[in-house]
Amino acid sequence: MRRYQQEGVNWLGFLLKYQLHGILCDDMGLGKTLQTIAAIACDTHLRRERYKRTGEERDRPLPSLIVCPPTLVDHWQHEILQFCNETLVPITLRSKEVKERASLREELLSSDKVLILSYDSLRLHLLHLLNSSISWNFAVLDEGHIIKNPSSKITAAVKSIGLCSLHRLILTGTPIQNNVLELWSLFDFLMPGFLGSAQHFQLHYARPILDDRERKEEAKVIEAGDRALDRLHRQVLPFMLRRTKEEVLQDLPPKIIQDILLPLTPLQSHLYRLAVRKGGEGGGGAQGEKSKTLQTLTQLKKIVNHPMLVLDAEQEEDKQVIAQVCGPGVSPHDINLSAKLLALHELLVDCGIGVEEEQSSSRVLIFAQMRSMLDIIQRDLLEKKLPAATYLRMDGTTPVHQRFEIQKAFNSDPTIDLLLLTTHVGGLGLTLTGADTVIFIEHDWNPMKDLQATLLQAMDRAHRIGQTKTVNVFRLITKGTLEEKIMGLQRFKL
Structure with a gap:
C-alpha cells in the first residue's frame, strides 16, 4: 500500500475500535x-481468531454488506478476489428468484461472507434481508452520495439495513453536492440523531450557511453563517477523511482540461433561432410556461449537439429545411451538419485514430449524455469516416454483468482505440486508466446538478492510480449559446 492508504486503513481501524462510523471521501x-x-478483511480475521478462543456469541462470524451502483458489483467482487481471496468470500446478488434468495439467507446466517449488491437490488430484496434476522458486521455504501435525498425509497431501504450493522461506512468523493442538508442524510445513516432531526439541522446549520452565501453584504448574516459552519465542522470532520490527488500523488502525471469553443453550423444556427423564438411565445398559464421552458431547453440542448436529434431524415418537411439551409443533395448524415461532430473528427485524426498509415499512441474516452448522440457518432463518424478505428461502447442498455468485462477489455487491449460512454454509466466507479484522452461531447445543463458526480468523475475515470501518461480532457462547447452560459455557471459553482 501507499503510505496515505495505510493511514486510511489505520483511520478505519480507529473507528472500528471505538464503535464509530464514518465517511471515507478521498x-x-x-x-x-x-x-x-x-479494513473488512482485518476485522474479519480478528473476529475469527477471537471466536476460536472464546466461542462467545458476540464474536461469532457475521456477514458484511456492500451496496454500490450496478456497474460496480463485478468490480468489487474482482477486487476482493484479487487482494483478499484467502480471507473474504464475495457473493453477488442480482437474481430475483425466490428459491435462490432462500438459500442465500441460510448461507449468510452462518458465515462471514461479503454480500455485494446494487442499491436497486437492496430495495427489491429489503424485506427478505430484514426478515431473515441477519446481523451485519459491515454495511458499506459505495458512491454513498446516492442517499443524499432523505425522502427517496432507496435511502429508506439503506437506512433500515444500517440499523442491523455493527460498522457503517460511506465511500464518496462528493459528500456534499448541492447543499449541506445532504450531509445530514448521510450522517442519518451512519449515526441516526447525531445531527438532530432534519428540521433542527435545517434551522441551525443549513439555513444560516445558505444565507451567508447568498447575502454577503449583511454583517450579522455573515457572522451567523460562520458560526454555523464552525459548529458543523467541529461536529462532523472527526468522522470524515479526505485526501486529494494533489496532496498525496506527486508521481501522478498532470491532467490538462481544455474547453474548445465552436461556432454553430448554418443549420444549427437556423434551428437554434427558431427554437428560441418559439420558446419565447407566451400562453398556457404558469404551469404551461414552465413546461414550455423545459421543452425549449431540451430542444436547444439537442440542437447544439446535432441537428438530426430534432429533425427526422424521413420527413419531407425536414428534408426541405436541410436543402434550404445547406443546399440540395446534402445528406442528413453529413458530419458537416454538426460543429461538435466536425471537431471530434479533427481531434481523433490528430490523435492518429482511424488513420491507417499511423499507429495511434492515444486512447480515447468519448462521453455523451444521450445514447442517441452516441448512435450518431458511431454511425456517421466512426463507421463512415474512420472505419479503421476500433471501439467499444457502454451505455444504459449494456447489461450490468457485461460492463466490468468491457472495462477490463479496454484497459488490457491497446489495440482498442476508443470507448464510447454515457456519463450516467461511465461517471461512476469505473477504472479506465487505459485511456489518456477524454472528450466530452455534451454537458449537464442543470447548474444545480452536481458537477463532480458527472463531468469531473467521468474525466477522473482515466486520471487515477496506474495512469502513466498526461491526461488531456477536451470539452466541446458551442459559442454564443445557452450551453456556454451554463458552463460558466458550473465553473462558478465548482
Whole structure:
C-alpha cells in the first residue's frame, strides 16, 4: 500500500475500535475500495481468531454488506478476489428468484461472507434481508452520495439495513453536492440523531450557511453563517477523511482540461433561432410556461449537439429545411451538419485514430449524455469516416454483468482505440486508466446538478492510480449559446 492508504486503513481501524462510523471521501482514484477491503478483511480475521478462543456469541462470524451502483458489483467482487481471496468470500446478488434468495439467507446466517449488491437490488430484496434476522458486521455504501435525498425509497431501504450493522461506512468523493442538508442524510445513516432531526439541522446549520452565501453584504448574516459552519465542522470532520490527488500523488502525471469553443453550423444556427423564438411565445398559464421552458431547453440542448436529434431524415418537411439551409443533395448524415461532430473528427485524426498509415499512441474516452448522440457518432463518424478505428461502447442498455468485462477489455487491449460512454454509466466507479484522452461531447445543463458526480468523475475515470501518461480532457462547447452560459455557471459553482 501507499503510505496515505495505510493511514486510511489505520483511520478505519480507529473507528472500528471505538464503535464509530464514518465517511471515507478521498478524491477519486486514490483507492477507497482497497482501503475498505483491507479494513473488512482485518476485522474479519480478528473476529475469527477471537471466536476460536472464546466461542462467545458476540464474536461469532457475521456477514458484511456492500451496496454500490450496478456497474460496480463485478468490480468489487474482482477486487476482493484479487487482494483478499484467502480471507473474504464475495457473493453477488442480482437474481430475483425466490428459491435462490432462500438459500442465500441460510448461507449468510452462518458465515462471514461479503454480500455485494446494487442499491436497486437492496430495495427489491429489503424485506427478505430484514426478515431473515441477519446481523451485519459491515454495511458499506459505495458512491454513498446516492442517499443524499432523505425522502427517496432507496435511502429508506439503506437506512433500515444500517440499523442491523455493527460498522457503517460511506465511500464518496462528493459528500456534499448541492447543499449541506445532504450531509445530514448521510450522517442519518451512519449515526441516526447525531445531527438532530432534519428540521433542527435545517434551522441551525443549513439555513444560516445558505444565507451567508447568498447575502454577503449583511454583517450579522455573515457572522451567523460562520458560526454555523464552525459548529458543523467541529461536529462532523472527526468522522470524515479526505485526501486529494494533489496532496498525496506527486508521481501522478498532470491532467490538462481544455474547453474548445465552436461556432454553430448554418443549420444549427437556423434551428437554434427558431427554437428560441418559439420558446419565447407566451400562453398556457404558469404551469404551461414552465413546461414550455423545459421543452425549449431540451430542444436547444439537442440542437447544439446535432441537428438530426430534432429533425427526422424521413420527413419531407425536414428534408426541405436541410436543402434550404445547406443546399440540395446534402445528406442528413453529413458530419458537416454538426460543429461538435466536425471537431471530434479533427481531434481523433490528430490523435492518429482511424488513420491507417499511423499507429495511434492515444486512447480515447468519448462521453455523451444521450445514447442517441452516441448512435450518431458511431454511425456517421466512426463507421463512415474512420472505419479503421476500433471501439467499444457502454451505455444504459449494456447489461450490468457485461460492463466490468468491457472495462477490463479496454484497459488490457491497446489495440482498442476508443470507448464510447454515457456519463450516467461511465461517471461512476469505473477504472479506465487505459485511456489518456477524454472528450466530452455534451454537458449537464442543470447548474444545480452536481458537477463532480458527472463531468469531473467521468474525466477522473482515466486520471487515477496506474495512469502513466498526461491526461488531456477536451470539452466541446458551442459559442454564443445557452450551453456556454451554463458552463460558466458550473465553473462558478465548482
